[in-house]
Amino acid sequence: MKRVNQHVLLLGAVLALLVAFQQDTSPSNAPDEHRFREVFLTGNMPDLIEMDIAANGDIYFITMNGSVWVYDLRQKDTRLLGTVPTSHATEAHMQAIVLDPGFSQNHRLFLLYAPVNKGKFNRVSRFTIQDDSLMLSSEKVVLEIPDSQHCCHAGGGMTFDKHGNLFITTGDNTNPFGTNYSPSDERPGREEYDAQRSSANTNDLRGKVLRIHPEDDGTYTIPPGNLFAKTEKTRPEIYIMGCRNPYRVTVDRDTDLLYWSEVGPDASDTDRHGPRGYDEINQAAKPGNHGWPLVIGNNEPYAKVDFASEAVVSKIDPVHPINSSPNNTGLRDLPPAQKPLIWYPYDNSAEFPQLGAGGRTAIMGPIYYYDPQNPSPAKFPAYFDRKLFIADWMRNWLKVVSLTEQKQLKSIDAFMPSTTFRKPISMKFGPDGSLYVIEHGALWGNNKDSRLVRIDYIPGNRPPIAKLDAIADAGAAPMPLQLSASHSIDYDQADQLTYRWLVDGRTLSPTSANIRHVITKPGRHFIKVIVSDKAGASSSAETSILVGNSPPNVAVELPDTGLLRTSTVTYRVRVTDAEDKQIDPQRIAVKLAFIPSSRALMQSSSGAIVSEYQRGLTWIEENDCKACHAQAIKSVGPSFQMIAERYQPQKKAPELVAALSRKISKGGYGVWGEANMSAHPQLAPDVTDEMVRYILSLTDEMPVERDLPVEGQFAVDLNQPGTYVLTASYTDRGHKKIGPITRQTSKVLRSPVFTGQDFDKGLELRRSNILTGINRASYAMAQQVDMTGVRALDFQFVSETPGTVIRLRSDSPTGDVLGEVPVPTGKWKAWQERSVPIKALTGRHDIYLCFENRNSIFSLAEVKAVTFRRSD
Structure with a gap:
C-alpha cells in the first residue's frame, strides 16, 4: 500500500508541476474578490443540509427533516422528489446525500439518515429516482451504523472516489457534556460519556471514516487497503478511526488523498486534563488512527482521568495509544495517532492566524480542477486549480488552501472576504466550474432562511454597480429633483461610465451622474438610472418619489436639549406644512416617556433615538452568538429572553455582569441543561460586558408614555438617573392622488x-x-x-x-x-x-x-x- 501511495503522490506532484508552469499561483496573483458574485438559486426553506451535483448540472439537496429536492439548472425550477421518514431524536436526522457514480444512467443516490422507529442505528441506503420522484419502495439498505439515540455527534458526510468506493463519516455518538476535555468516563452507567467505546474502538463503526464498495445488488464489499481485516475485534469497513465528529469529506481524484473536517470539543484553555479544544482539517494518504478521544490537534495528548475522583492517572502516549476502557470491544493497542493538516482553537491560532477567532465548526469543501476546455465563462480561473476550499459554519467564512507538490500545506487565503456567508454547510463545484454553496441560515436549527447559491467568476469586463441618491422623497408639485448616481461603482477603474435616467419609463435628456429634473404631475413617480461602462455592461437602481404633497416640518422647542438643568421643562411643538395652511392641533401627537434604566438613550446626529444597549446588540450580531441563540425562541441554547428572565432577580447585583461576561469569554456548562456554551476568548471584556447588558435589558420595564398638549411644561427629577424622551409627530391631510404624510421628531433629555x-x-x-x-x-x-x-x-x-x-x-x-x-x-x-x-x-x-x-x-x-x- 505504501508503494502505491508513493506512486500516486508522485503522479500528483507531476500534475502540480505542470500546472505551476502554466500559471503563477502566488497569493499576489489571486483574482480580485470583486470578480466573484453570489447568485441566489433557491431557498427560504427549512434547514437545507447537504447536496450533490449531477453531470448535467442539476443540484440534488436534502433538508434535515428528510426531504429530497432537485434544482433544475436549465429550468431554474425547484422540485420536491420525496420525503424519507426521518427521526429527530438526536443530531442524527437526514445528514448526507451522494449521487451514484453512474447516476446519469441508473438514477441512483445514497442517503445517510436516522430511520423512524427502526432501532438504534443510522442507515446508509440507496434509492432510485423514477419519473421525477424518489421511489421509497426502491430503498436498499446498504449499511447500518449503531446510534444510542442518546447524544451526540452523528458526523454526516459521504463521497465516492474514482474507483467507486464510498466514504462515510460517522460521529462518536458520545455525550460531551460531562467534560470539555476527553469524554472517557469509564464508570458504570456512564457508557454514553465514553468515546473509547466508539471512536477508539476498532470493533465499532462510530467515530470513523468508513470505506466500502457498493455493489449493484445493494450489498457492499470491502476494498483492499482498509485499516483492519475482519476479525472478532476489528471491523473491515474502517478506513480512518479516532474521529470525534467528522463532518464533510472529499477525495482528491488525482492522488486518492482523503480530506475531512473534524468538529472538536469545547475547552477554551489547556489544563491538567489536557489541551484546549481544536477543530481540524485532516488529510490522509493511507488508513490510520487520528487519535480521538486520546489526543487532539497537533497530537496533543489528553490525561487519563479517574472521573470519580477527578484525579489524573497518567498521560496518553500518541505513538502508542492504549484503549483500556471496560467499554471497549476492540483491540487494546491502537495504531499511532496521526496529525491533522490544520487545527485551530476558539482563540487566535499561532500556527494559522488566517482563520481568526470565535466559535468554530469546520466544514470541508471541494478541490477545484481547472478545465481549459470548459466553455462556461463563469468557471473559476486556473489560479484555483488543485486548491482545496474549506469553510467555517460559525465564523461564516470561506478559505482557499494551497498545497505544495508534495501535498503539504502551503498557504491559507481568504475567499471573498467582504462577503459574510450565512452558515456555509455544504460546497461543491458544478460541471460549469462555478462553486455551489448551501447556506444553512442564521440559527443552529429550525431555520426558515436556508438557501442554495452559486458563486460565479466574472472574467474580463465587470459590470458597474449602480447607486441612486435623491435629495428628497416627497414634495409639492411642481417638484424640483436633485438626482445623483455619482456613488456608483465600477471595479474596472479605467472604465468611463455613462448614465441613462428614466422617469416613469421615459428617458430624460441629461446623461451625467448628477442631474436636476422637475416633476409637475401629482402622484407617485418612479425614478431609474442605468449605469453602463464602455463595454456595454450595465446595472440599474430605482427609487420612487411622491409629488403633490410636501412633508410637514415638525420641531420641538426646548430651552435645553442636553442634560437636564431645571426641575420643570418648558416646551413647544411647532408644525408647518405647505398645503395645510391651518394646522389642526388634533393631528399633532406629543408624547413623553421616561426610561428609568440607568442606561440612557442618545440622539444620533441624524436625529434618531438610539439605545445605549444597541452597542451590545451590534456586537452580538457581528459575532457568532446567533448560531446558538435566538431572540425569543430556544435554539441549541436558550433564547436571550430566557436568559434575561432567569437572571432578573439578580439584575441589580454589581457582580452579575462580570460573571456572565466571563462565561461568554471562557465558555460554560450546566446552567441550561447539557448544552455547552462555546468560549470566546478573543472578545475583550468591554465587548462581552455590552453583550450581557443588552441581554439583561430585555426584561426592563417598557417606558410608560403619557400624552402632552402641543405646548406646556412637565416636571423632571434631577436626582434620579434616567432619560426623558419627548416625541412629536404630525400627519398632514394628504393629497387626492397620494396619501397623508407623517413626520416626527424627538428630543432626549438625560439626567445629570x-x-x-x-x-x-x-x-x-x-x-x-x-x-x-x-x-x-x-x-x-x-x-x-x-x-x-x-x-x-x-x-x-x-x-x-x-x-x-x-x-x-x-x-x-x-x-x-x-x-x-x-x-x-x-x-x-x-x-x-x-x-x-x-x-x-x-x-x-x-x-x-x-x-x-x-x-x-x-x-x-x-x-x-x-x-x-x-x-x-
Whole structure:
C-alpha cells in the first residue's frame, strides 16, 4: 500500500508541476474578490443540509427533516422528489446525500439518515429516482451504523472516489457534556460519556471514516487497503478511526488523498486534563488512527482521568495509544495517532492566524480542477486549480488552501472576504466550474432562511454597480429633483461610465451622474438610472418619489436639549406644512416617556433615538452568538429572553455582569441543561460586558408614555438617573392622488446623574450600577455629554488605596485635563462625596474619568455616581 501511495503522490506532484508552469499561483496573483458574485438559486426553506451535483448540472439537496429536492439548472425550477421518514431524536436526522457514480444512467443516490422507529442505528441506503420522484419502495439498505439515540455527534458526510468506493463519516455518538476535555468516563452507567467505546474502538463503526464498495445488488464489499481485516475485534469497513465528529469529506481524484473536517470539543484553555479544544482539517494518504478521544490537534495528548475522583492517572502516549476502557470491544493497542493538516482553537491560532477567532465548526469543501476546455465563462480561473476550499459554519467564512507538490500545506487565503456567508454547510463545484454553496441560515436549527447559491467568476469586463441618491422623497408639485448616481461603482477603474435616467419609463435628456429634473404631475413617480461602462455592461437602481404633497416640518422647542438643568421643562411643538395652511392641533401627537434604566438613550446626529444597549446588540450580531441563540425562541441554547428572565432577580447585583461576561469569554456548562456554551476568548471584556447588558435589558420595564398638549411644561427629577424622551409627530391631510404624510421628531433629555452603567466605554473595569474593578490606567467614558453650562462634577466614591486621583479629560483618555479630584480613603461601601470644578466647555464631548495612582496598581476605587452640575 505504501508503494502505491508513493506512486500516486508522485503522479500528483507531476500534475502540480505542470500546472505551476502554466500559471503563477502566488497569493499576489489571486483574482480580485470583486470578480466573484453570489447568485441566489433557491431557498427560504427549512434547514437545507447537504447536496450533490449531477453531470448535467442539476443540484440534488436534502433538508434535515428528510426531504429530497432537485434544482433544475436549465429550468431554474425547484422540485420536491420525496420525503424519507426521518427521526429527530438526536443530531442524527437526514445528514448526507451522494449521487451514484453512474447516476446519469441508473438514477441512483445514497442517503445517510436516522430511520423512524427502526432501532438504534443510522442507515446508509440507496434509492432510485423514477419519473421525477424518489421511489421509497426502491430503498436498499446498504449499511447500518449503531446510534444510542442518546447524544451526540452523528458526523454526516459521504463521497465516492474514482474507483467507486464510498466514504462515510460517522460521529462518536458520545455525550460531551460531562467534560470539555476527553469524554472517557469509564464508570458504570456512564457508557454514553465514553468515546473509547466508539471512536477508539476498532470493533465499532462510530467515530470513523468508513470505506466500502457498493455493489449493484445493494450489498457492499470491502476494498483492499482498509485499516483492519475482519476479525472478532476489528471491523473491515474502517478506513480512518479516532474521529470525534467528522463532518464533510472529499477525495482528491488525482492522488486518492482523503480530506475531512473534524468538529472538536469545547475547552477554551489547556489544563491538567489536557489541551484546549481544536477543530481540524485532516488529510490522509493511507488508513490510520487520528487519535480521538486520546489526543487532539497537533497530537496533543489528553490525561487519563479517574472521573470519580477527578484525579489524573497518567498521560496518553500518541505513538502508542492504549484503549483500556471496560467499554471497549476492540483491540487494546491502537495504531499511532496521526496529525491533522490544520487545527485551530476558539482563540487566535499561532500556527494559522488566517482563520481568526470565535466559535468554530469546520466544514470541508471541494478541490477545484481547472478545465481549459470548459466553455462556461463563469468557471473559476486556473489560479484555483488543485486548491482545496474549506469553510467555517460559525465564523461564516470561506478559505482557499494551497498545497505544495508534495501535498503539504502551503498557504491559507481568504475567499471573498467582504462577503459574510450565512452558515456555509455544504460546497461543491458544478460541471460549469462555478462553486455551489448551501447556506444553512442564521440559527443552529429550525431555520426558515436556508438557501442554495452559486458563486460565479466574472472574467474580463465587470459590470458597474449602480447607486441612486435623491435629495428628497416627497414634495409639492411642481417638484424640483436633485438626482445623483455619482456613488456608483465600477471595479474596472479605467472604465468611463455613462448614465441613462428614466422617469416613469421615459428617458430624460441629461446623461451625467448628477442631474436636476422637475416633476409637475401629482402622484407617485418612479425614478431609474442605468449605469453602463464602455463595454456595454450595465446595472440599474430605482427609487420612487411622491409629488403633490410636501412633508410637514415638525420641531420641538426646548430651552435645553442636553442634560437636564431645571426641575420643570418648558416646551413647544411647532408644525408647518405647505398645503395645510391651518394646522389642526388634533393631528399633532406629543408624547413623553421616561426610561428609568440607568442606561440612557442618545440622539444620533441624524436625529434618531438610539439605545445605549444597541452597542451590545451590534456586537452580538457581528459575532457568532446567533448560531446558538435566538431572540425569543430556544435554539441549541436558550433564547436571550430566557436568559434575561432567569437572571432578573439578580439584575441589580454589581457582580452579575462580570460573571456572565466571563462565561461568554471562557465558555460554560450546566446552567441550561447539557448544552455547552462555546468560549470566546478573543472578545475583550468591554465587548462581552455590552453583550450581557443588552441581554439583561430585555426584561426592563417598557417606558410608560403619557400624552402632552402641543405646548406646556412637565416636571423632571434631577436626582434620579434616567432619560426623558419627548416625541412629536404630525400627519398632514394628504393629497387626492397620494396619501397623508407623517413626520416626527424627538428630543432626549438625560439626567445629570450618571451611575456606572451610564458610562459607555471603560478600560479594564466593570460597569454595573457601580464602577468597579478600577486599576491603574483604567478609565470610564461618557459619550457625547452636552457640557454647555457644566461647571463642576460631584462624585460619590470610596477607596481603601491611598493616592488615587481621578483626572477628567475631554474627547480622549489623553485629552485636555478639565479638572482632577483625589479619592478619599475609607471603608468599602462607605461612600464619600467630593465636588471638583472643571474648565468650561460648550457643546457635546466625550468625557473621560481617568484613574491614576503612582504607588498602587489594583483596586484603586469604586464610583457610585457622578453628577454633572451646571452653574445655573
